[in-house]
Amino acid sequence: MRTQNNKAWFLVLPVLLLVAFNGLIPIMTVVNYSVQETFGNNLFFWEGLGWFEQILRSDRFHAALGRQFLFTGMILAIEVPLGIAIALSMPKSGFWVPVCLVTMALPMLIPWNVVGSMWNIFTLPDIGLLGYFLNHTLGITYDMTQNPVAAWATVIVMDVWHWTSLVVLLSYAGLIAIPDAYYQAAKIDGANGWKVFRYIQLPKMKTVLTIAILLRFMDSFNIYTEPFTLTGGGPGNSTTLLSIDLVKIALGQFDLGPAAAMSLIYFAITLLVSWVFYTLMTKDDVK
Amino acid sequence: MKKRYLVPFFYILFLLLPIYWLVAMSFKTTNEILGGFSLFPQQFTLENYREIFTDPTWYWGYINSILYVSINTVLSVAVALPAAYAFSRYRFLGDKHLFFWLLTNRMAPAAVFALPFFQLYSAVGLFDTHIAVALAHCLFNIPLAVWILEGFMGGVPKELDETAYVDGYSFSKFFAKIFLPTIKAGVGVTAFFCFMFSWVELLLAKTLTAVEAKPIAAVMTRTASSAGYELGLLAAAGTLTIIPGAIVIYFVRNYIAKGFALGRV
Numbered sequence: 442m443r444t445q446n447n448k449a450w451f452l453v454l455p456v457l458l459l460v461a462f463n464g465l466i467p468i469m470t471v472v473n474y475s476v477q478e479t480f481g482n483n484l485f486f487w488e489g490l491g492w493f494e495q496i497l498r499s500d501r502f503h504a505a506l507g508r509q510f511l512f513t514g515m516i517l518a519i520e521v522p523l524g525i526a527i528a529l530s531m532p533k534s535g536f537w538v539p540v541c542l543v544t545m546a547l548p549m550l551i552p553w554n555v556v557g558s559m560w561n562i563f564t565l566p567d568i569g570l571l572g573y574f575l576n577h578t579l580g581i582t583y584d585m586t587q588n589p590v591a592a593w594a595t596v597i598v599m600d601v602w603h604w605t606s607l608v609v610l611l612s613y614a615g616l617i618a619i620p621d622a623y624y625q626a627a628k629i630d631g632a633n634g635w636k637v638f639r640y641i642q643l644p645k646m647k648t649v650l651t652i653a654i655l656l657r658f659m660d661s662f663n664i665y666t667e668p669f670t671l672t673g674g675g676p677g678n679s680t681t682l683l684s685i686d687l688v689k690i691a692l693g694q695f696d697l698g699p700a701a702a703m704s705l706i707y708f709a710i711t712l713l714v715s716w717v718f719y720t721l722m723t724k725d726d727v728k
Numbered sequence: 729m730k731k732r733y734l735v736p737f738f739y740i741l742f743l744l745l746p747i748y749w750l751v752a753m754s755f756k757t758t759n760e761i762l763g764g765f766s767l768f769p770q771q772f773t774l775e776n777y778r779e780i781f782t783d784p785t786w787y788w789g790y791i792n793s794i795l796y797v798s799i800n801t802v803l804s805v806a807v808a809l810p811a812a813y814a815f816s817r818y819r820f821l822g823d824k825h826l827f828f829w830l831l832t833n834r835m836a837p838a839a840v841f842a843l844p845f846f847q848l849y850s851a852v853g854l855f856d857t858h859i860a861v862a863l864a865h866c867l868f869n870i871p872l873a874v875w876i877l878e879g880f881m882g883g884v885p886k887e888l889d890e891t892a893y894v895d896g897y898s899f900s901k902f903f904a905k906i907f908l909p910t911i912k913a914g915v916g917v918t919a920f921f922c923f924m925f926s927w928v929e930l931l932l933a934k935t936l937t938a939v940e941a942k943p944i945a946a947v948m949t950r951t952a953s954s955a956g957y958e959l960g961l962l963a964a965a966g967t968l969t970i971i972p973g974a975i976v977i978y979f980v981r982n983y984i985a986k987g988f989a990l991g992r993v
Contacts, residue, residue: 443819452814453826455807456870463867464833467844530735539981543974544740547747550973552928552945555966562753562959563746570749573765602743609739663837666930684839691843704840711835 468708474701492702501686502703506710509662509683516600516661521654523601524608528616529642531609542613545606557670560599585672589679596668596680603667604657611653615646651722658718662711683707747970753963761959776964786965789944792858793927794972796941799862801922804869805877805915812877813903817889830871838931841867846935856938864936865926872925873918880914913983920980927973944969 475492477485496502531541551559566572566584575583585592619641627637665684668674674681674689681689687707691700753761754776755769780786814820815827845864846855854860888910892902908915930945937943948965 443817445820446818447820449814449818449820449823452810453820456811456830456874457826459803459807459863459866460830460833460870463845463864464836466848467841468836470844470847471840527736527739530732532733541736541740543977543981544743545736546977547970547974548743550924550927550970550977551966552930552969554930554945554949555969558948558962559746559750559966562963563749568761568765570745570767577765602746605739606743659835663835663839665837665839684837687837688839688842691839697843704837708836708840711837712832715835 471701471704474697475705476698478698488698492698493706496699496703496706502706504678505681505683505686508679508681512596512664512682513658513661515597516604517654517657519597519601520605520608520657521650524605524653525612525646525650527605527609528612529638531613533617542610545609548603549606553666554670556599556603557667560595560602560667560671564595586676589676592672592676592680596671599667599671600661600664604660607656608650608653611649612646615649616642619645647722651719654722655715655718659711659715662714750963751967753960754967756960756963758958758960761963773960776960777968779961780964780968785947786944789942789947790968792937792941793933793943793945796858796861796865796933796943797923797926797972799858800865800869800926801919803862804866804873804922805919808870808873808877808918809908809915810903812874812881813907815874815878816881817886827874830874834868834871836867838868838929842931842935845932849936855936856940858941860936861933861941861943862926864932865929868929869922869925873922876918876921877911877914880911880917884910916980916983920976923976924973 476488476490478488478491479485532538548556561569563569564572564583564585566576572583572585575581582588583591585595623641623645624637627641632640663684664682665688668680668682669685669688672680674685684707687700687703690696690703752767752769755772755774756766757771757773757775760766760769760771815823849855849860849864854863884907888906889902892906897906930943933943934946934949937946944965948962
């Protein structure tokens with residue numbers, strides 16, 4: 442049981458100040474831009490909620506948002522089950538455990554633009570390993586820069602390559618924490634593999650899976666660098682995810698007002714979905 | 729070998745293929761790379777690496793990155809420790825809201841903050857310093873650090889604190905002498921995550937630096953656009969960015985799985 446003590450605020454204060462400096466000031470700057478119009482020269486005019494209305498009605502935003510949800514949905518649908526499956530089939534102890542963990546964590550430690558460039562050269566049709574294999578060994582015509590389906594597949598496979606290990610590591614941590622007694626009890630009761638998974642392993646992995654799903658949702662929803670380095674949002678606009686579109690508007694066209702309004706809508710959607718996930722997954726926790 | 733081990737085996741194979749391709753390319757000359765497909769380097773060369781280790785723009789890129797990542801990791805863990813202790817041991821006014829607010833910062837897309845960050849750090853005169861990037865990365869690393877550490881601390885029974893206070897330990901002495909050693913696995917895992925997320929982030933690091941503190945990833949994009957497309961050199965630079973992470977993960981390899989399970993997070 443935690444005790445009531447308002448002096449604990451002093452312990453939180455450094456964190457509060459640092460995060461507020463980095464979080465509150467920039468977000469207020471964004472709010473400030475979002476309600477104004479500028480023609481350069483530091484001249485600003487009050488615009489009210491006009492930008493918000495314009496963004497919410499624009500087809501371009503709807504299209505980018507749709508692509509973003511499709512991307513994140515596919516990422517979660519692939520990485521979460523795959524990560525659990527890999528964690529379940531990993532050895533529980535012995536020499537190979539650290540070997541597996543270290544090699545699996547490797548992709549997560551590579552800077553994001555390197556990940557993008559790496560997959561770019563990996564998939565080049567004539568000189569990349571994957572591109573060459575698909576085009577010349579299997580005879581499938583594969584060119585990410587021409588074909589939107591190929592571009593999508595590459596972006597998805599890249600993200601699966603990059604982040605499935607996070608789900609594996611977290612699920613594995615949850616799995617090895619289950620005492621042997623649980624499995625013995627299940628054996629005595631004659632439970633089959635599926636039942637052991639459904640009634641012992643899955644409930645015991647629930648907390649770590651909550652973290653894994655939340656982190657994967659937030660990060661895949663905000664993804665920018667890797668797909669941008671890989672495809673540049675193309676071919677056409679086919680892989681222009683929400684943040685790529687945002688950076689195009691903010692830094693490419695320097696439309697600060699619409700970009701700021703879009704940022705806030707974007708942030709609000711991320712918050713809302715995370716909150717829904719969080720509430721759904723923790724609702725039957727015993728408080 | 730048990731049949732189910734084929735799953736992690738093929739997964740690891742899939743993970744290593746693109747990495748192998750990057751490493752293999754780093755030992756090729758750019759002409760060989762563009763000349764055609766070869767599974768292994770035909771004219772094995774260390775020229776790409778030699779160039780990186782002799783050109784200050786290149787190797788300073790690495791030093792800059794390592795500097796700001798280290799500052800960020802130390803800072804994040806140092807301020808997150810007392811905060812996580814407060815969240816795990818006390819109830820106080822607004823604690824739940826504060827915790828959720830902290831997490832919301834982890835959800836903000838970096839793309840949203842790029843321009844305001846540039847203006848903020850220019851205004852306080854920190855633009856193009858290591859401190860600027862280290863501070864900016866606190867935005868997403870501190871919430872994560874508090875989150876992970878709070879989980880670990882929740883796994884430590886409160887009796888430990890109470891016994892120590894009864895024995896006459898002051899808060900600071902208890903924290904340093906007893907509590908920290910108890911959760912050292914948690915500190916290791918937290919430091920690993922902070923290192924990782926700061927090392928791989930590029931958008932903010934690039935926005936906040938120009939010359940003096942330019943990270944390696946930004947040096948790479950500059951080379952890609954200005955000096956033609958020197959694939960061999962880029963591959964070598966990319967290969968070298970994997971090494972610091974590999975070293976760090978080696979140190980926490982025994983904690984990483986056990987560590988997470990120990991905390992209830």
